Amino acid sequence: MLEQEQVHHQLYPISQPGTMTEMDKFVFDAFGYILIEDVLSLDECEEVLEAAKRLHKDGPKDRLHQIGRGFETEQAIENLIDHPAVLPKIRGILGDRFVLQAAWCTIQPAGSQSVGWHQDGSGAVEFRNLGVYPLPLLQLRASFNLTDQSQHFMGNMMLIPGSHHGQVRLPDSARKEIYASPIQHIVTCKPGAVLIFHNGVWHSPMPNHMDYDRYNMHYIYSPPWLRRSDRDATDPAFLERTTPLRRALMGDYARPDVPFGGGFPAIPFDDEANGNGNGKA
Numbered sequence: 001m002l003e004q005e006q007v008h009h010q011l012y013p014i015s016q017p018g019t020m021t022e023m024d025k026f027v028f029d030a031f032g033y034i035l036i037e038d039v040l041s042l043d044e045c046e047e048v049l050e051a052a053k054r055l056h057k058d059g060p061k062d063r064l065h066q067i068g069r070g071f072e073t074e075q076a077i078e079n080l081i082d083h084p085a086v087l088p089k090i091r092g093i094l095g096d097r098f099v100l101q102a103a104w105c106t107i108q109p110a111g112s113q114s115v116g117w118h119q120d121g122s123g124a125v126e127f128r129n130l131g132v133y134p135l136p137l138l139q140l141r142a143s144f145n146l147t148d149q150s151q152h153f154m155g156n157m158m159l160i161p162g163s164h165h166g167q168v169r170l171p172d173s174a175r176k177e178i179y180a181s182p183i184q185h186i187v188t189c190k191p192g193a194v195l196i197f198h199n200g201v202w203h204s205p206m207p208n209h210m211d212y213d214r215y216n217m218h219y220i221y222s223p224p225w226l227r228r229s230d231r232d233a234t235d236p237a238f239l240e241r242t243t244p245l246r247r248a249l250m251g252d253y254a255r256p257d258v259p260f261g262g263g264f265p266a267i268p269f270d271d272e273a274n275g276n277g278n279g280k281a
């Protein structure tokens with residue numbers, strides 16, 4: 001039974017760390033996203049934030065900018081690839097055969113805005129061209145909020161719940177609007193919260209009116225045959241030194257046909273730490 005205050009949390013699809021419960025599955029299907037609060041402590045968040053700032057040290061500071069593959073050089077970013085609060089959700093949604101397709105560290109600089117409502121995918125061949133309805137789940141994104149987004153205009157993520165099921169696209173005329181739709185949701189959360197969402201959900205960053213930069217760390221999981229988008233191949237030195245689980249999640253195979261030929265090797269999940277996503281954490 002849910003407590004009364006859990007029911008109306010501004011219609012938030014709130015979830016708890018760890019196992020993907022039956023209710024999580026229902027909520028994720030209905031909304032296309034779930035939010036887990038307090039995944040990182042403030043100290044843990046600070047560590048990842050410092051890493052994010054180092055990555056963006058020489059980058060542009062006037063618009064949203066993203067830098068990939070930070071896990072190869074920053075331990076704090078590597079550590080979140082298989083975070084035990086999040087990985088069981090990924091397994092519960094995608095099953096046990098997936099890879100880290102990209103890891104984007106994004107900055108929405110102080111006093112900047114990049115409003116642009118979109119669905120994730122490929123400008124080259126849009127995911128919607130693969131099947132009319134429903135839009136396939138090809139990129140499952142776990143976004144760690146590294147800075148405070150507990151009020152509006154802090155670079156918050158804005159999403160339209162359930163829009164991954166929609167056959168009607170968001171009107172062109174709305175796509176640059178902050179308030180694009182009467183059913184949009186502006187996520188407010190503290191540093192350390194994680195938003196997990198389906199590539200089909202229409203979303204946009206809210207402007208950042210703060211006098212400090214907003215950082216998010218996005219981990220994108222996908223079927224093993226989807227081309228990686230933040231790297232052509234993973235740094236061999238990283239593959240050499242990381243854990244067997246993370247190495248497997250990189251999707252660097254001895255033969256390119258591995259994800260196609262039926263010989264896909266089991267990913268060495270530690271079921272004690274990572275659960276199996278389906279209620280047996």
Ligand SMILES: O=C(O)CCC(=O)C(=O)O
Binds near residue numbers: 107120155203204216
């Ligand atoms: O970090 C953000 O604000 C999200 C950017 C975004 O919407 C995307 O990468 O698809």
